[in-house]
Amino acid sequence: MSLSRNAILNRLRESKVPPPSVAPPPLNTGSAKGDDAQATMTRFTIQLEAAHAQVIRASAADWPHRLLSALPAPMPKQWLLSDTHPLSNTWAAALQHAVPDTEATLCRYASCVEGVKQALFQTIEASLTSAQAAIAETGTLVLEPSPDEPRLMSLVPPLHVAVVNASTLVATFTDYLMQRQWTATTIPTNIVLISGPSKTADIQQTLAYGAHGPKALYVVILTDA
Amino acid sequence: MTAHTSSDAQPGFRERAIQVLASPDLQENFHDAMAFLRQKRASAFADEEHFQRLQAESQRIKQEALSQLPDLLETLEARCTVNGIQVHWAETGAEACDLIRQIIEAHVPHREGQPIRVIKGKSMATEEIGLNTHLEQHGMHCLESDMGEFIVQLAKQSPSHIIMPAIHLRKQEIARLFSEKLPDTPYTEDVDRLIGIGRQVLREQFEKADVGISGVNFAIADTGTLCLLENEGNGRLSTTAPDLHIAVCGIEKVIPRLSDLPPLLSVLTRSATGQAITTYVNLISSPRRLDEKDGPSAVHLVLLDNGRSRMFQDAELQATLRCIRCGACMNHCPVYAKIGGHAYGSVYPGPIGQVIMPQIEGIRAHGEMTEACSLNGACGEVCPVGIPLPDLIREQRERRAQLPEYSRGKEAWIWRLWVLGYRHPQLYRIWSRVVTQLRRLSPRRLRPWSPSRAVPRPARQTLHERMKAHAAQMNTSGKHSR
Numbered sequence: 250m251s252l253s254r255n256a257i258l259n260r261l262r263e264s265k266v267p268p269p270s271v272a273p274p275p276l277n278t279g280s281a282k283g284d285d286a287q288a289t290m291t292r293f294t295i296q297l298e299a300a301h302a303q304v305i306r307a308s309a310a311d312w313p314h315r316l317l318s319a320l321p322a323p324m325p326k327q328w329l330l331s332d333t334h335p336l337s338n339t340w341a342a343a344l345q346h347a348v349p350d351t352e353a354t355l356c357r358y359a360s361c362v363e364g365v366k367q368a369l370f371q372t373i374e375a376s377l378t379s380a381q382a383a384i385a386e387t388g389t390l391v392l393e394p395s396p397d398e399p400r401l402m403s404l405v406p407p408l409h410v411a412v413v414n415a416s417t418l419v420a421t422f423t424d425y426l427m428q429r430q431w432t433a434t435t436i437p438t439n440i441v442l443i444s445g446p447s448k449t450a451d452i453q454q455t456l457a458y459g460a461h462g463p464k465a466l467y468v469v470i471l472t473d474a
Numbered sequence: 475m476t477a478h479t480s481s482d483a484q485p486g487f488r489e490r491a492i493q494v495l496a497s498p499d500l501q502e503n504f505h506d507a508m509a510f511l512r513q514k515r516a517s518a519f520a521d522e523e524h525f526q527r528l529q530a531e532s533q534r535i536k537q538e539a540l541s542q543l544p545d546l547l548e549t550l551e552a553r554c555t556v557n558g559i560q561v562h563w564a565e566t567g568a569e570a571c572d573l574i575r576q577i578i579e580a581h582v583p584h585r586e587g588q589p590i591r592v593i594k595g596k597s598m599a600t601e602e603i604g605l606n607t608h609l610e611q612h613g614m615h616c617l618e619s620d621m622g623e624f625i626v627q628l629a630k631q632s633p634s635h636i637i638m639p640a641i642h643l644r645k646q647e648i649a650r651l652f653s654e655k656l657p658d659t660p661y662t663e664d665v666d667r668l669i670g671i672g673r674q675v676l677r678e679q680f681e682k683a684d685v686g687i688s689g690v691n692f693a694i695a696d697t698g699t700l701c702l703l704e705n706e707g708n709g710r711l712s713t714t715a716p717d718l719h720i721a722v723c724g725i726e727k728v729i730p731r732l733s734d735l736p737p738l739l740s741v742l743t744r745s746a747t748g749q750a751i752t753t754y755v756n757l758i759s760s761p762r763r764l765d766e767k768d769g770p771s772a773v774h775l776v777l778l779d780n781g782r783s784r785m786f787q788d789a790e791l792q793a794t795l796r797c798i799r800c801g802a803c804m805n806h807c808p809v810y811a812k813i814g815g816h817a818y819g820s821v822y823p824g825p826i827g828q829v830i831m832p833q834i835e836g837i838r839a840h841g842e843m844t845e846a847c848s849l850n851g852a853c854g855e856v857c858p859v860g861i862p863l864p865d866l867i868r869e870q871r872e873r874r875a876q877l878p879e880y881s882r883g884k885e886a887w888i889w890r891l892w893v894l895g896y897r898h899p900q901l902y903r904i905w906s907r908v909v910t911q912l913r914r915l916s917p918r919r920l921r922p923w924s925p926s927r928a929v930p931r932p933a934r935q936t937l938h939e940r941m942k943a944h945a946a947q948m949n950t951s952g953k954h955s956r
């Protein structure tokens with residue numbers, strides 16, 4: 250194995266490659282620096298909606314109510330929620346209040362995936378997670394999965410609700426990376442950028458949603474007012 | 475199944491191309507798909523200056539990466555290792571296949587009578603090394619999970635395009651395929667329902683799979699991160715749901731810094747499908763940590779050479795290692811749009827295939843396809859990392875012309891005579907005079923030219939004669955007017 254490693258590296262070291270001749274041009278990262286917060290927010294919303302996501306703006310106080318009325322009928326009943334994140338507690342309470350009796354069946358992601366895998370793939374209809382940042386240029390959510398909100402939560406259920414704070418909105422992906430300054434030791438095990446529901450155009454260039462991941466993506470933007 | 479070794483036993487490039495040209499349906503499929511992708515790209519780069527800036531920046535980053543390639547690979551290896559990703563190196567496709575099989579066999583407990591289940595995200599590198607065939611020969615069950623790849627696998631074919639693998643099939647053909655090959659599946663031409671059927675089948679497999687195998691779009695050295703782009707979610711599933719994830723990555727995919735990623739991402743998705751970003755961008759830096767609840771418990775990275783370090787040593791061809799596999803060159807190639815991917819008989823078709831396949835599998839196996847080019851230059855213009863494809867294709871032709879079997883052939887003799895004539899003016903004059911005077915004797919049929927084109931007939935006078943006559947006329951008329 251290390252034989253191949255050495256052989257490859259030796260061959261690479263034997264030959265010289267010219268460094269790039271051009272000096273790095275000042276690349277406009279696409280961020281409209283003059284934009285005010287409002288314009289950036291508008292841009293984010295337009296891009297997300299163009300990608301077939303549903304966008305809901307709400308305050309910290311009324312988001313569960315707004316989300317309830319925005320969700321499609323019939324309301325998904327089998328939800329996968331974090332067992333520790335404060336947002337999921339709020340949402341669980343709202344669901345139980347709104348849906349009569351105990352019809353809403355909540356599954357908490359409390360153990361390792363091996364314990365919930367079957368339900369996750371077969372019966373869960375929806376999930377709710379937070380998103381750690383939002384990128385206006387491309388209408389993108391950034392999720393940094395954690396023990397609180399594991400990786401598969403935002404991926405396997407057919408409907409995914411992501412809740413994001415308006416204050417985390419940045420103009421571009423570059424801005425997000427500059428803000429985080431990740432290094433090899435600080436970077437999360439997994440980061441995923443999400444820009445709409447899952448889709449494919451693999452059959453005769455016809456766009457279809459819900460190829461493998463969520464068929465529907467709801468984005469709740471929490472604003473101060 | 476998808477491995478293409480040598481084309482000796484099968485029909486050659488020419489025969490395959492002729493087969494496609496005889497099928498109006500296939501040509502229409504390719505024509506429509508290419509027009510669609512070109513239009514998408516054009517609207518993503520409505521501003522030509524925007525494209526040029528992004529192209530310059532992307533070219534610079536990839537060139538910088540190449541100029542430090544061995545060091546970056548070592549950094550990547552070190553950072554990945556610290557984060558728990560196990561790194562392996564493979565010089566050849568066969569070595570990579572063996573390595574991957576051993577990783578799987580060591581990780582997945584043996585179950586009597588039950589094959590190991592492997593699920594794959596889209597990856598050209600694994601197509602290149604024929605991984606599916608290898609694993610299946612060892613009793614494993616491999617399933618492609620990208621919708622296009624899934625369809626192609628079901629049809630027992632190989633991808634015809636590096637971004638859209640099933641581009642050669644119409645929905646009617648896919649409808650028939652599904653209803654014949656998948657249990658309890660009614661015939662439907664409704665694309666949403668077809669995708670729904672695929673989703674259901676693959677979902678069951680994702681739940682059960684033991685191993686997920688993916689490619690890598692960019693390997694980021696400074697953070698030890700693997701970046702994977704996709705729209706469907708199958709890449710995320712393949713790399714998250716099974717307990718073992720193996721990523722196969724060509725050694726040229728490494729880039730220096732995480733901050734290099736945004737421009738490359740942007741130029742890749744716009745060039746490929748006209749999207750500003752793909753639905754999912756996965757950044758994988760570690761297997762499941764102790765406190766985490768999901769994700770693979772082991773992640774392995776296989777760094778694949780398979781001819782790349784040889785290309786690296788070749789001053790002319792080094793630039794091909796900047797390729798980010800966007801597919802724009804094939805989308806803009808008039809020959810590809812006519813004959814489609816299968817005619818090339820290689821994993822990578824179109825202009826980039828014409829340059830790298832002779833490198834990977836030898837100029838004897840794949841030299842013929844270098845002729846399928848009009849040197850119109852479109853591929854070079856759209857390439858987001860500025861690879862001079864037309865020059866490189868010409869270079870490949872030149873190398874092929876030096877093969878002894880080529881230089882003994884009829885075509886080589888015709889060119890030799892041509893060179894002789896054009897080097898010696900006397901010879902040229904005599905020859906052209908003879909041809910014009912014997913023009914009535916020129917053949918009416920000239921295969922393979924004539925069946926679809928008019929046969930050119932020599933003119934009454936040679937160009938020299940006409941120029942002389944013209945000059946004489948100018949002289950006399952000039953005198954008259956004075």
Ligand code: SF4
Pocket residue numbers: 745796797798799800801802803804826853856857858859860861863
């Ligand atoms: S050669 Fe250029 S245009 Fe062709 S696939 Fe590679 S990056 Fe894209």
